Amino acid sequence: MSQGKVTAVFDIGKTNKKFFLFDEEFQELHREYIRIDEIKDEDGYPTEDLESLKNWMRKVFNDILETEKYDISAINFSTYGASLVHLDENNEILTPLYNYTKDIDASVIESFYEKYGPEEDFEELTGSPKAGLLNSGMQLYWIKQTQPEIFKKIKYSLHLPQYLSYIFTGIPISEYTSIGCHTAMWDYKKRDYHSWIYEENIHLILPPIVSTETSFNMNYNGKRIKIGVGIHDSSAALLPYVRSIRENFILVSTGTWSISFNPFSDSKLSKLEVEKGCINYMRINGKAVKASRLFLGNEFKKQIEFLSDYYQVPKDFHKKILFDYDIYYEITKDFEPMFRWFSLETENMPSETIINYYNVEQAYHHLMIELVKVQAESIKTIEGNSSNYKLYVDGGFTDNNVYIQLLSHYLRNMSLRTTKSSLGSALGAALSISDKKLNSKFLKKNYSLKKHVPFIIN
Structure with a gap:
């Protein structure tokens, strides 16, 4: 067994998926990484292979626990932003993890700003320049407009860091850093979701917001571990x-x-x-x-x-x-x-x-x-x-x-x-x-x- 408590971190980039272990002084003890080939969404556009990512994460973490070489007391998750995972009432994933570089129908974006603009005022309030799916809130509006039957089935929409936490906890939550990164969802003046989120009833599928410092003490494979909520x-x-x-x-x-x-x-x-x-x-x-x-x-x-x-x-x-x-x-x-x-x-x-x-x-x-x-x-x-x-x-x-x-x-x-x-x-x-x-x-x-x-x- 190791000399002290160890924190595990999954750091998920678009290219490299990394796993780290840190000691109590935040010195790196261990790292490994993998590249996972992209798959394609229903339009043939490349996107993250969520299933392979989830399987790799579980395997890596379970393997490191089984070695008993390290006393892992906590785990957290860092990932790129502007990406949402949509779950139905059975906790099944409803859509691909749409790539934020994917172009969507310009008429959807135009209709959004006609309804909730003017564009300049909106950008000031939300700190989010008009950027298509790079504004992840736009993804929710786009799904509601173009795939209404899918939208009706969404129970929770999770930002990617919170979905990775959810894999290990089963607890759906939202947190500030993911909401605040050019999503067009947050009104920085009100310090709350922008009114359009409420008018479109999107708030009903967004889990409760918690501080990024929040963690859950969970029993994972028989071991007591503090599991973080993820961070952008x-x-x-x-x-x-x-x-x-x-x-x-x-x-x-x-x-x-x-x-x-x-x-x-x-x-x-x-x-x-x-x-x-x-x-x-x-x-x-x-x-x-x-x-x-x-x-x-x-x-x-x-x-x-x-x-x-x-x-x-x-x-x-x-x-x-x-x-x-x-x-x-x-x-x-x-x-x-x-x-x-x-x-x-x-x-x-x-x-x-x-x-x-x-x-x-x-x-x-x-x-x-x-x-x-x-x-x-x-x-x-x-x-x-x-x-x-x-x-x-x-x-x-x-x-x-x-x-x-x-x-x-x-x-x-x-x-x-x-x-x-x-x-x-x-x-x-x-x-x-x-x-x-x-x-x-x-x-x-x-x-x-x-x-x-x-x-x-x-």
């Missing part, structure tokens, strides 16, 4: 920072999407902020988190492929390029935007990309200057009334020397630190059902915290 992965990744940092901060989580979080801005979203792409997430206590999103990693990847082909260099050429002040100085003397974006929109974007440099290092610096300027503006949109923030950056771009140097330069008023952890959302899920107090040393110990100083301007 972005909110989970934010939690270790909220619990361990005392000053105001902004967290920039980088990857395919670059998402900037401000848990300390009390102001409601304005029209201008919504226009600039701001959204709301929710902390575990129901408090709003102002956030802005950029498809930065996706854009970076496409532009790197373009430069690689243009200069006939390896696809990973950028990994060897370090920030060069002389190149930066030359480029910025008479700076003009050079790149046409694949997945971003900026005011001065040229109609096509015309490269003006002999070598890839210069072109790459120019690309990064443009991208980091967009990133810096995205961060500034969520500052609120104060600019006195520490800035934390985690994820893939922390290894990008040019990105970090430029970001610390363009946001000189903020003290920039990078962190590294492949455990982000899993660790947050473990923390959310723990009453352990964290201090400022937690990030240094668990996240390879590193401070960065802006370069000196000659």
Whole structure:
């Protein structure tokens, strides 16, 4: 038997499904993962294979319990958002787990905003820009409009993290972080479901809301285990920072999407902020988190492929390029935007990309200057009334020397630190059902915290 209590976490992404064990100091003891092939919904659109996922989770957990190597006292679940599981009165799943990238009939969306708009006011109240099924509340409206017989059979609609908890507890619940992630379901002014949820009688199939810190003490296969209610992965990744940092901060989580979080801005979203792409997430206590999103990693990847082909260099050429002040100085003397974006929109974007440099290092610096300027503006949109923030950056771009140097330069008023952890959302899920107090040393110990100083301007 192990030396202490262990917390298990299932961290379910769209690609990798991971299982972790953490000790009482939140050190990783064990991990395993699997990729599960997608299946297709009734329209042939790819979607999560829920049955295979459920079978894998049960097997992994039962196997680890049977080894008796670890004294597992708790389990929790972190997953991607904008996904709902619909159960009938026999607790059977009624529909596929519709993929949030699936397009639905535009007339359904138009009818919704005609009924409950105007669109701008709705987006401000719900912190949810119009985004089809990425607004998971829209999925419920869509099913009601297009599959009324199915809708009538729904007893409960569960967000994906809560469904995974339900697999182990049999208790249907809702919780704040899943409701609050661009679902178009929550009215941040009222701090309740938006009135459209009640007018459509959708509240009748939504289980009671509980705090994300809620857990149930259950007898599982003869063992007493605390089972959490699950948490949305972005909110989970934010939690270790909220619990361990005392000053105001902004967290920039980088990857395919670059998402900037401000848990300390009390102001409601304005029209201008919504226009600039701001959204709301929710902390575990129901408090709003102002956030802005950029498809930065996706854009970076496409532009790197373009430069690689243009200069006939390896696809990973950028990994060897370090920030060069002389190149930066030359480029910025008479700076003009050079790149046409694949997945971003900026005011001065040229109609096509015309490269003006002999070598890839210069072109790459120019690309990064443009991208980091967009990133810096995205961060500034969520500052609120104060600019006195520490800035934390985690994820893939922390290894990008040019990105970090430029970001610390363009946001000189903020003290920039990078962190590294492949455990982000899993660790947050473990923390959310723990009453352990964290201090400022937690990030240094668990996240390879590193401070960065802006370069000196000659």
